[in-house]
Amino acid sequence: MTRRTIADTRLLVTGANRGLGLALVEAALRRGAATVYAGMRTLEPHPDRRVVPVRLDVTDPTDVAAAAARIHHLDVLVNNAGVSLPDGLEDRRSLEDHLAVNLFGLLAVTTAFVPHLTRSRGSVVNVLSLGAIAPVPGLPSYAASKAAAASLTQSQRALLAGSGVSVHGVYPGPVDTDMVRALDIPKTPALQVAEAVLDGFEAGAEDIFPDPLSASATTGWDQGTVKTLERANLALFARPAVA
Numbered sequence: 001m002t003r004r005t006i007a008d009t010r011l012l013v014t015g016a017n018r019g020l021g022l023a024l025v026e027a028a029l030r031r032g033a034a035t036v037y038a039g040m041r042t043l044e045p046h047p048d049r050r051v052v053p054v055r056l057d058v059t060d061p062t063d064v065a066a067a068a069a070r071i072h073h074l075d076v077l078v079n080n081a082g083v084s085l086p087d088g089l090e091d092r093r094s095l096e097d098h099l100a101v102n103l104f105g106l107l108a109v110t111t112a113f114v115p116h117l118t119r120s121r122g123s124v125v126n127v128l129s130l131g132a133i134a135p136v137p138g139l140p141s142y143a144a145s146k147a148a149a150a151s152l153t154q155s156q157r158a159l160l161a162g163s164g165v166s167v168h169g170v171y172p173g174p175v176d177t178d179m180v181r182a183l184d185i186p187k188t189p190a191l192q193v194a195e196a197v198l199d200g201f202e203a204g205a206e207d208i209f210p211d212p213l214s215a216s217a218t219t220g221w222d223q224g225t226v227k228t229l230e231r232a233n234l235a236l237f238a239r240p241a242v243a
């Protein structure tokens with residue numbers, strides 16, 4: 001796979017006002033990004049003039065279209081915005097709320113920026129979760145939405161490969177942000193995770209496990225069943241049709 005770099009590139013990070021998104025902005029700036037478009041629901045200034053705040057509720061088609069019209073050049077789209085709320089699958093609404101942001105929001109933003117990324121032969125980085133692979137008790141709707149987004153990531157990878165756009169999935173374990181503030185479990189600092197995400201991206205990894213827990217839990221991933229099947233299906237998909 002082609003190696004990608006952050007230096008001198010133009011990135012859009014969704015959910016960039018706090019948590020892992022803000023850490024990804026900082027990590028990209030440290031690596032010499034030219035411009036970081038910081039997608040957020042409520043605009044907040046950033047002290048670095050390379051950061052351009054962009055109003056972007058990923059569930060709002062008007063925001064998504066306006067962002068895509070305003071940003072002319074983009075090399076890397078980081079779909080980071082996400083929600084996670086506990087539930088017990090009693091109420092279908094909770095699953096719908098998770099899907100609206102974690103699946104359909106990710107899809108809407110990516111679709112809007114595919115023309116930009118095709119022109120730049122750029123990249124999509126989808127922030128998923130280790131919960132996409134194995135649900136955490138108490139967060140079934142979150143896990144289902146992330147599992148769906150992980151599947152979507154594989155499909156996007158296959159669909160966009162012909163356009164020269166690389167698609168990367170990120171599978172973090174617990175990160176020390178508001179999302180898991182109430183949970184008394186070991187967490188990795190957000191900036192450490194963000195740096196590992198960009199390390200993985202720059203190394204050309206399709207699947208990025210950016211913290212000690214996710215890295216240890218997925219030893220052998222690259223030769224495992226999921227990855228082997230994904231590659232086999234991609235080869236099938238890429239095979240010319242028989243007349």
Ligand SMILES: NC(=O)c1ccc[n+]([C@@H]2O[C@H](COP(=O)([O-])OP(=O)(O)OC[C@H]3O[C@@H](n4cnc5c(N)ncnc54)[C@H](OP(=O)(O)O)[C@@H]3O)[C@@H](O)[C@H]2O)c1
Pocket residue numbers: 014015016017018019020021040041042056057058059079080081082083084101105127128129130171172173174175176177178179180
């Ligand atoms: N923290 C973890 O342990 C962990 C683990 C694995 C994966 N992740 C993933 O990492 C990503 C970032 O999470 P985080 O830990 O940084 O969580 P966080 O601190 O709760 O931040 C979530 C971010 O997403 C934004 N967001 C939520 N709904 C949005 C919408 N409709 N449109 C645009 N932005 C929206 C929030 O904006 P507002 O400020 O406007 O609400 C905020 O910027 C998520 O995709 C999450 O699933 C987190």
